[in-house]
Amino acid sequence: MKKLAxxxxxxxxxxxxxxxxxxxxVTGTVNITGTVAGKCLVQPGAGSTFxxxxxxxxxxxxxxxxxxxLATRFTNIGAAGLEARVVCTTAAPTIAIDATxxxxxxxxxxxxxxxxxxxxxxxxxxxxxxxxxxSNSSTVAPLAATLIGGRLANNGSNNITVTADSFxxxxxxxxxxxxxxxxxxxxxxxxxxx
Amino acid sequence: MRAQIKSxxxxxxxxxxxxxxxxxxxxxxxYAVGQGSPNQIVLTIPVKASVGGRCGFKAGxxxxxxxxxxxxxxxxxxxxFVFELDCTGPSRVxxxxxxxxxxxxxSVPAGYTTLAPYTVALNLVGSSATATDSCLAATLVTxxxxxxxxxxxxxxxxxxxxxxxxxxxxxxxxxxxPYSAASPQLVAGSYADTLTVTISxxx
Numbered sequence: 001m002k003k004l005a006x007x008x009x010x011x012x013x014x015x016x017x018x019x020x021x022x023x024x025x026v027t028g029t030v031n032i033t034g035t036v037a038g039k040c041l042v043q044p045g046a047g048s049t050f051x052x053x054x055x056x057x058x059x060x061x062x063x064x065x066x067x068x069x070l071a072t073r074f075t076n077i078g079a080a081g082l083e084a085r086v087v088c089t090t091a092a093p094t095i096a097i098d099a100t101x102x103x104x105x106x107x108x109x110x111x112x113x114x115x116x117x118x119x120x121x122x123x124x125x126x127x128x129x130x131x132x133x134x135s136n137s138s139t140v141a142p143l144a145a146t147l148i149g150g151r152l153a154n155n156g157s158n159n160i161t162v163t164a165d166s167f168x169x170x171x172x173x174x175x176x177x178x179x180x181x182x183x184x185x186x187x188x189x190x191x192x193x194x
Numbered sequence: 195m196r197a198q199i200k201s202x203x204x205x206x207x208x209x210x211x212x213x214x215x216x217x218x219x220x221x222x223x224x225y226a227v228g229q230g231s232p233n234q235i236v237l238t239i240p241v242k243a244s245v246g247g248r249c250g251f252k253a254g255x256x257x258x259x260x261x262x263x264x265x266x267x268x269x270x271x272x273x274x275f276v277f278e279l280d281c282t283g284p285s286r287v288x289x290x291x292x293x294x295x296x297x298x299x300x301s302v303p304a305g306y307t308t309l310a311p312y313t314v315a316l317n318l319v320g321s322s323a324t325a326t327d328s329c330l331a332a333t334l335v336t337x338x339x340x341x342x343x344x345x346x347x348x349x350x351x352x353x354x355x356x357x358x359x360x361x362x363x364x365x366x367x368x369x370x371x372p373y374s375a376a377s378p379q380l381v382a383g384s385y386a387d388t389l390t391v392t393i394s395x396x397x
Contacts, residue, residue: 026250028257028391030275032312032368034266034296038382089267089382091303127304154305154379192382 038192040088040152050160052081059102059116059182064175066116071165083158090192091151095134097122098142099164102184106177113174119166120186125159126150137166138184145191152190162186249281249395252359257366257391266296267373267380271312275366279318279358279393286351286396287318288344289366289389291334298383307378310385312370316342319363320356327352331368331387346392353396366391 042050054077061067075082099120108114117138123131128150136143153159164186169176224235251257261273279285296310315328329340336343342352358364366389373380 026256026393028251028277030257030366030389031260031386032296032389033260033384033386034263035384036267036380036382037265087379089380151303
């Protein structure tokens with residue numbers, strides 16, 4: 001037993017004296033934290049708006065009633081301006097649409113019209129589904145903020161496309177009053193949701 | 195009594211072996227007075243020692259704390275963690291990032307990211323020299339390429355080729371420009387990363 005103790009003393013001493021003193025190593029720890037808020041951006045440029053002006057030109061046919069090709073003209077004239085790339089940092093963004101009829105300040109009499117209603121359509125690409133459809137007619141209340149149903153696609157391509165159709169006067173036989181101030185609009189709001 | 199003397203000798207032998215690590219001498223027995231001869235054993239114990247360089251962070255000044263930047267995707271990042279070295283000779287400082295960037299939990303949607311890159315700069319001030327370098331946090335994870343990727347050792351880390359005692363001006367700086375225009379897009383959430391800073395003497 002004593003021999004064993006003797007060996008232990010010798011070994012411990014060897015370890016203690018045979019190694020050089022260790023350098024003093026110490027550690028510091030820093031934490032970096034931050035947040036990214038829910039938001040939607042128009043890319044490129046991280047803007048907040050997109051859109052264009054669609055000048056439809058002559059709205060009436062030669063007989064004075066509403067032209068029948070306004071949906072096609074809307075798409076062709078609006079062209080790239082009717083598309084946008086919008087990204088949201090959130091997983092459940094929303095969309096709201098408000099289509100306002102095309103009107104003139106010139107008041108009509110019976111058999112005439114100064115109002116053209118239409119339906120606005122917005123197709124939205126998400127990360128899982130292309131062309132998720134939403135719409136609003138100028139004859140009804142605006143579409144309130146509605147869940148799009150997925151995170152907006154962010155693949156470098158446009159993911160919002162606006163179209164319009166179903167242009168109509170209150171009566172199909174109405175003649176449009178002559179005026180140069182016909183205006184309407186489509187407002188699309190993409191929100192981050194919650 | 196004889197047993198006690200043997201025990202003392204045993205301890206002395208241990209010290210002798212430890213100090214000179216030489217081959218064991220032939221065993222000699224010392225006897226108690228009146229019980230034999232010799233009554234003592236003389237041992238010569240050479241003692242060799244050195245004083246290693248002291249190196250660490252000055253007490254109370256190690257890099258520490260939390261930098262929180264709300265909406266960092268809009269504002270970017272810019273913060274210095276200052277510290278002071280306490281090294282009597284050359285030293286090395288190294289850094290390890292836990293996440294390789296600011297990270298938020300959750301899966302990564304296509305076209306988006308949950309990891310925000312940023313830059314880590316290290317600046318060391320010594321009595322007669324300085325050292326500085328910077329790396330992306332992404333290169334501060336194990337197995338990556340940053341020149342001051344830790345943990346620090348005598349051969350790993352940004353080397354300060356001078357002593358540094360009570361020298362101010364050393365810092366760990368984290369920076370990033372606004373992320374809004376970057377692609378892919380950061381997802382909303384709370385982001386975090388931890389930088390572990392180590393120091394070692396570097397003779």
